[in-house]
Amino acid sequence: MNTAMHEQNSILDALKTMLGTDRVSIGSSDRELHSRDQSAHLACLPDLVVWPDSTDQVSRVAAYANEHGIPLTGWGMGSSLEGNPIPVCGGIVVDFSHLNRIMEIYAEDFQARVQPGMLYKDMNLVLAKYGLFFAPDPGANASIGGMVANNAAGTRTVKYGATRDNVLALEVVLASGEVVRTGSRSVKQSAGYDLTHLFIGSEGTLGLITEATLRLAPVPEQVSAAIATFPSTQAAAQAVFEIMGASLGPAALELVDTSAIVALNRAEHFDLAEAPYLFLEFHGASEASLADELRMLQVICNEMGCQTYKAGLGREARAHLWQARHRLAEILIRSHPSQIYVITDVAVPISKYPALVSEAKQALQGLSIMDTYIWGHAGDGNMHVMLFFDDTPEQHTLVEHFTDQLVEHAIGLGGTCTGEHGIGIGKRKHMQHEHGQAAVQVMQHIKQMLDPRGILNPGKILP
Ligand SMILES: Cc1cc2nc3c(=O)[nH]c(=O)nc-3n(C[C@H](O)[C@H](O)[C@H](O)COP(=O)(O)OP(=O)(O)OC[C@H]3O[C@@H](n4cnc5c(N)ncnc54)[C@H](O)[C@@H]3O)c2cc1C
Numbered sequence: 199m200n201t202a203m204h205e206q207n208s209i210l211d212a213l214k215t216m217l218g219t220d221r222v223s224i225g226s227s228d229r230e231l232h233s234r235d236q237s238a239h240l241a242c243l244p245d246l247v248v249w250p251d252s253t254d255q256v257s258r259v260a261a262y263a264n265e266h267g268i269p270l271t272g273w274g275m276g277s278s279l280e281g282n283p284i285p286v287c288g289g290i291v292v293d294f295s296h297l298n299r300i301m302e303i304y305a306e307d308f309q310a311r312v313q314p315g316m317l318y319k320d321m322n323l324v325l326a327k328y329g330l331f332f333a334p335d336p337g338a339n340a341s342i343g344g345m346v347a348n349n350a351a352g353t354r355t356v357k358y359g360a361t362r363d364n365v366l367a368l369e370v371v372l373a374s375g376e377v378v379r380t381g382s383r384s385v386k387q388s389a390g391y392d393l394t395h396l397f398i399g400s401e402g403t404l405g406l407i408t409e410a411t412l413r414l415a416p417v418p419e420q421v422s423a424a425i426a427t428f429p430s431t432q433a434a435a436q437a438v439f440e441i442m443g444a445s446l447g448p449a450a451l452e453l454v455d456t457s458a459i460v461a462l463n464r465a466e467h468f469d470l471a472e473a474p475y476l477f478l479e480f481h482g483a484s485e486a487s488l489a490d491e492l493r494m495l496q497v498i499c500n501e502m503g504c505q506t507y508k509a510g511l512g513r514e515a516r517a518h519l520w521q522a523r524h525r526l527a528e529i530l531i532r533s534h535p536s537q538i539y540v541i542t543d544v545a546v547p548i549s550k551y552p553a554l555v556s557e558a559k560q561a562l563q564g565l566s567i568m569d570t571y572i573w574g575h576a577g578d579g580n581m582h583v584m585l586f587f588d589d590t591p592e593q594h595t596l597v598e599h600f601t602d603q604l605v606e607h608a609i610g611l612g613g614t615c616t617g618e619h620g621i622g623i624g625k626r627k628h629m630q631h632e633h634g635q636a637a638v639q640v641m642q643h644i645k646q647m648l649d650p651r652g653i654l655n656p657g658k659i660l661p
Contacts, residue, residue, distance in 0.1 A: 206245055209268065213248055213290070216258045221249045221296075232273055232283075232291040236338070238538045238594070239281030239623050244271065244291040251296040253369060253377060253408040260406060261375025263290055263653050270373070271655045272402035274314065274344025277336075279541050280622025282348060282401050286657040292406060294343050301409065303328060308414045309366065309383060314343025314407045330414040333358030336618070337527060343407050349399035351618035353523075356577030357449040357481065358415055360618065362398045369409035370397050373649040383411060396644070401620050402655040404648045418449070418481035422488040423516035424509035426499045427473035431455050431559060431572065434474040435552035437502035438576040441478075442548050444498055446491055450479040451577030452523055453555070458530065458571040458584075459522070465533045468522050471506050476576070477523045485511055527584075530571060534586040537569075542601050544608035545580040545617030557607045558583055561600055568593070580617035606631070621659045629661050 206224065213222045223229070224246050234241035245268075250256045263270040269289025276283055285291050298315035305328045312321060319339045322331045334345060335352035344350070346368070351360035358364065367381030381387060381394035397405055428434035434453055441451060454475045462468045478495065482488045492509045499507055510519060531539065546554045555572065558581065562570050565585065574581035583604065587593040605615040605628050615621075615628040630638055642660055645652075 209266070209290075210246060212262060213246065213259065216262065217248055217250060217255050221251070221255075223247045232276070232285065232293065235276045235278040235281060235283050237279050237281045237284075237622070237624065238540050238589075238597075239284055242284050242286045243288065244285040245288045247273075247291045247293055249293050249296045253371065256292065256297075256371045256406055256408050257375045257377055259290065259292060260371050260373060264373050264375065264651055267651050268653060269656050270406070270653050272314075272343060272347060272406050274341030274347070275317065275339065277338035277340050277344065278348060278622060279543070279619045280616070280624040282620050282622035282658060283344070283655075284623065285655075286623065289653070294341060297343075297408065298341075300324060303330075304383070305330065307383065308416065309411060310414060311367075311409060311411045312342050313409060314341060314346070316342045318342055318345060325414060326417060329417050331417050332364065332412050333415050334361045334364055342410055342412070346398050346407050346410050347400065347402050348620040349618070351575065351578070351580070353450040353452060353479075353575060355575060355580075355618075356451055357447060362395060364413040365394060365398055365410055366413055367411035368394050368397055368407055370405035370407055372405050373651065373654050377408070378405070381411070385413065399620065401622065401658050403645060403659050404654065406654070418483075420482050420485050420488050420511070421449075421513055421516050422480045422482070422485075422492055422509065422511045423519040424476075424478045424492060424495055424499075424507065425519050426476050426478075426504045426508075427471050427506045428476070429473070429503050429505060431474040431555055432552055433503050434476055435555040435576065437476060437499060437504070438551055439548055440498050440502055441476075441495065442577060444494065446495060446498075447480070448478050448577055449481040450477065451575075452477040453572070453574050453576035453581075454523060454526065455559075455572035457569075458526060458573055461533055461569070461571065462522050462526065462529055465529050466525070470522060473505060475523075477520055479516060479520065526573060530584060530586075534569060537586040538589050539584055539586045540597050540601065541619070542583045542585070542604055543580070543616045543619040544604055544613060545578060546608050546611040546613030548577075548579045550611040550613065551576060551579050551581070553611060554579075554581055554608060554613070558604055561603055565596060565600055568596075575617070578617065579613065602628075623658065626659065626661050629659070 294315035
């Protein structure tokens with residue numbers, strides 16, 4: 199037996215004693231399943247996977263890993279797009295899927311306390327019975343722990359905020375195994391350093407989240423939706439700026455470029471006009487107020503040269519009008535079965551959105567060998583470019599070059615290298631440019647203080 203095997207066996211024995219034999223695995227399929235996310239980053243096998251079922255077990259695993267200097271990486275659903283949960287240094291992956299309960303619903307306060315392995319779509323099905331929902335919506339059925347760790351956002355962020363804006367308190371296991379509670383159930387909080395928001399978006403590099411108290415929203419009484427086409431992507435992007443400036447308050451405002459519409463029509467016969475689209479949704483207390491908003495919206499769209507405009511009141515109309523947008527990523531992925539993909543993620547102040555889209559379109563002209571699609575949570579100034587390519591070093595280099603250019607441009611416009619997908623592996627090299635050396639050093643000090651042995655999700659976020 200070699201030393202590595204001997205070590206793995208002794209770690210295995212220790213973890214089995216802590217968690218029970220069925221909650222630890224060194225099986226190749228379990229390790230394989232926890233080696234890659236949904237990004238094009240290289241897979242890395244962990245040495246072991248564990249499924250704790252209590253905070254105490256997470257704490258004991260952390261203390262053991264810390265004592266022995268073993269890398270420890272949290273795992274939700276593995277739906278990240280920047281390599282965030284890939285265990286690049288091996289070690290132990292902590293899969294939170296068994297910590298998946300709603301601990302308490304405080305319906306009268308619009309709050310819920312949940313475990314990290316709870317999937318947000320499943321949670322919203324339960325919350326619907328109380329007339330409530332958790333608004334951040336990343337599309338994939340992500341776990342609450344993964345959403346908090348990545349500060350996930352999505353189509354409804356323009357009205358309800360990102361995950362960061364909807365978390366009041368956390369329970370976190372530190373690298374040492376110590377358990378800390380941050381925040382409170384008060385919506386207003388001003389008591390000292392904001393540790394809750396330090397852990398949100400830290401991608402499991404500062405602590406493992408074992409519980410979150412979430413802020414919920416009432417399910418809207420009435421909804422409406424509209425879709426509009428424009429003569430150019432630039433005109434659609436300009437319309438986004440005008441709509442936001444008119445304080446219409448959409449609950450979602452998405453841009454989808456022509457190439458994506460063409461692909462949707464080809465794959466599923468949506469029969470959509472082949473032009474850049476805006477998809478909008480509004481939430482309100484009465485049909486009358488929503489009808490007013492739709493009227494104002496139509497006026498603005500017409501002023502911006504809109505070519506077609508369809509709108510409707512009610513959930514059925516919304517589902518019908520939004521069908522293409524809701525199924526966009528799934529259909530595009532299915533239409534390119536033999537290729538891999540990257541979904542870039544940059545965000546800028548809303549006034550710079552048209553410039554960002556225009557830059558992306560121009561840069562894509564140099565990538566005509568690939569199928570590329572632009573869409574985004576336009577109301578937040580957040581844009582994605584999805585690129586499908588062959589898994590060759592040459593094409594990886596082309597995609598990386600395009601992404602780097604786009605990030606530089608977004609930062610130059612006062613924006614960020616990521617609006618919602620996080621830094622993971624892919625965006626580490628942009629941290630210094632975006633934040634400056636002094637700010638990155640502060641982050642390094644924080645990391646050093648909370649995780650001196652560097653065991654928590656090593657190789658992520660910090661350059
Ligand atoms: C088709 C598609 C569309 C998407 N659209 C969006 C979108 O619109 N908006 C958006 O924001 N994202 C989007 N995503 C990305 C992804 O769904 C989100 O980043 C999501 O938050 C990841 O959650 P997860 O449960 O899969 O976490 P994972 O990918 O498993 O993990 C995410 C990070 O959290 C850490 N982690 C997991 N659990 C814990 C824990 N309990 N404690 C500490 N750290 C932990 C991991 O180590 C990792 O760093 C999309 C992904 C796909 C595949």
